[in-house]
Amino acid sequence: MSNAKARIMNHYVDDAVVATCMDTRLNDEIGIQQWGEELYGLVDRLKTKKLVINFQNVIFMSSSSLRVLITVNSRCKGKGIKLALCGINDNIMEAFKITRLDSVFKIKKGEMEAVKSL
Amino acid sequence: MTTTAESPNPPVWKIDRTFPSVFGKASSLIDEVLAQMTALGWSNRDVFAVNMALEESVSNAIEHGNHGNPKKHFRVICTVSEKLVSIQVRDEGKGFRRDLVPNPLDDENIETPSGRGTLLIRGFMTRVNYNDAGNEITMEKEPTPAS
Numbered sequence: 001m002s003n004a005k006a007r008i009m010n011h012y013v014d015d016a017v018v019a020t021c022m023d024t025r026l027n028d029e030i031g032i033q034q035w036g037e038e039l040y041g042l043v044d045r046l047k048t049k050k051l052v053i054n055f056q057n058v059i060f061m062s063s064s065s066l067r068v069l070i071t072v073n074s075r076c077k078g079k080g081i082k083l084a085l086c087g088i089n090d091n092i093m094e095a096f097k098i099t100r101l102d103s104v105f106k107i108k109k110g111e112m113e114a115v116k117s118l
Numbered sequence: 119m120t121t122t123a124e125s126p127n128p129p130v131w132k133i134d135r136t137f138p139s140v141f142g143k144a145s146s147l148i149d150e151v152l153a154q155m156t157a158l159g160w161s162n163r164d165v166f167a168v169n170m171a172l173e174e175s176v177s178n179a180i181e182h183g184n185h186g187n188p189k190k191h192f193r194v195i196c197t198v199s200e201k202l203v204s205i206q207v208r209d210e211g212k213g214f215r216r217d218l219v220p221n222p223l224d225d226e227n228i229e230t231p232s233g234r235g236t237l238l239i240r241g242f243m244t245r246v247n248y249n250d251a252g253n254e255i256t257m258e259k260e261p262t263p264a265s
Contacts, residue, residue, distance in 0.1 A: 029141040073229070095241075
């Protein structure tokens with residue numbers, strides 16, 4: 001992951017903000033830290049109560065990136081924001097299942113499905 | 119020259135390198151291992167599994183074993199054949215007792231941010247063992263049967 005580019009791109013779908021992860025691999029510590037800071041900043045300034053994180057571009061995630069997601073989830077709960085994840089490929093989904101995080105997060109296949117689930 | 123469909127001793131590719139405890143230093147080694155697996159016909163699913171095991175074990179060696187001290191090193195030995203990937207990662211730390219690490223699968227820990235690297239390694243690899251000191255992990259992956 002390079003250091004200069006944005007890690008997430010945000011857009012509205014109905015009354016939800018969708019944050020699309022722009023990296024294909026979430027595995028290097030510095031990049032994950034930057035990705036986390038962008039997500040935390042987004043949660044802090046979010047005007048709506050619905051957030052979807054879209055992983056359609058991501059082919060690899062390490063446990064450090066799962067750690068960031070758990071913190072994002074916690075911050076969302078603290079602000080009363082509903083959170084859903086989407087676009088997770090089968091390999092990464094296996095990591096969610098192994099860690100039982102599939103029971104912690106609301107996970108949907110597609111973006112619209114995720115928005116409507118909130 | 120005659121060839122058999124299944125050789126009893128398939129060729130084994132091996133890599134053995136030592137790195138300072140700095141994140142990213144082993145990324146080229148990981149890329150080489152994954153490229154070898156792909157060249158030998160391993161499935162995308164199994165390549166992902168070994169990728170996860172390498173990332174997590176190297177990260178543990180740097181962060182928990184050597185406490186991020188760049189003067190300390192970790193060693194990675196990896197062999198790849200058509201039937202087996204074997205990985206050994208050793209750091210200079212004092213090791214750890216696995217029974218003292220909180221289980222992230224327990225309900226009270228499920229939303230605790232840390233502690234999932236070892237769990238992912240166990241989940242994705244076929245066999246995982248530690249030396250007695252706890253500063254060396256050995257992992258093996260066999261091809262996942264097609265479903």
